[in-house]
Amino acid sequence: MSETSHHPRFDLASERVGTIYAKALYGAADAAGSLDVVVEELASLVHDVLDKHPLLANAVVSPRITHDERLQILDKAFAGRMSPTLLTFLKVLSGHNRLYCLREIQRAFHLLVGEKRGRVDVKVTSAQPLSEQSFASVSARLRETLGKDVEVLTSVNPALIGGLIVRIGDTVIDGSVAHQLENIRHQTLSAAAQQAKDALERFTTSET
Structure with missing residues (x-):
């Protein structure tokens, strides 16, 4: 979901929000026995739906749309096509005005599931x-x-x-x-600098 001027945010703050909600989603999906399904659905929602349908992505985060209107959009778009666990989670996000963090949540959720497994x-x-x-x-x-x-x-x-x-x-x-070439360059420059230093020391020693 693209960032808009209506929802300015720092990446670090969004990452933290994503981690918090990812943990909540993991608990709900695990308890419902639908973890595998939610993993696939959330990834598809972000990459196959929101990435390819920016109008829908903008609609679900627009401050000009009320929470009740977003609930209608979510039901119309996903009811019967998405697990109840994930749909309920999206509605909770809408209520907390956090749908703009879906990308961060999906990323954190993916990492969390991987860590658990x-x-x-x-x-x-x-x-x-x-x-x-x-x-x-x-x-x-x-x-x-x-x-x-x-x-x-x-x-x-x-x-x-x-x-x-x-x-x-x-x-x-x-x-x-x-990287290897850069290391060689640094080593060559260091060697040349050391040779110059040694030559200078020999010259100054011979002069004394």
């Missing part, structure tokens, strides 16, 4: 799209190394030249060719 989300960036074989090989290596199930999210950055950047939570493993 022992799954780790790993972001892999490569210079070119990974082939199916490379993707399978990277995924298998990560599962073996971490000892957990992993969900690999890929992205492409041609500036890397080659190799991979792997991000696991706050940990970044930079194995890209660009």
Whole structure:
């Protein structure tokens, strides 16, 4: 859902709100025995509905629409097409004027479910799209190394030249060719600086 001037917010604040509501949704879905369904539905709601239908996305967050009007929109759009657990949750969000945080909630919910299930989300960036074989090989290596199930999210950055950047939570493993070249450049500059320093010290010593 795109951010509008009607709902200015800081990303950090939205992330915190997302985490709070994600925990509430997890408890409700787990208690109802519909966790798997809610995981899929919430992801589809964000990526397949709101991303592709901006008019609907704007409608559910517009301050010009009352809570009662939003409830009618939600029922018309999703009643009978969505699990009661998620639909009720959306109505609660509407009542608290938090529907604009759906993206953050979905992201936090996805991470929370993965954590509960022992799954780790790993972001892999490569210079070119990974082939199916490379993707399978990277995924298998990560599962073996971490000892957990992993969900690999890929992205492409041609500036890397080659190799991979792997991000696991706050940990970044930079194995890209660009990073290696930068290290070589720094090492070369450091070596040249040290040689110049040594030469200067020899010169000043000989002069004394």
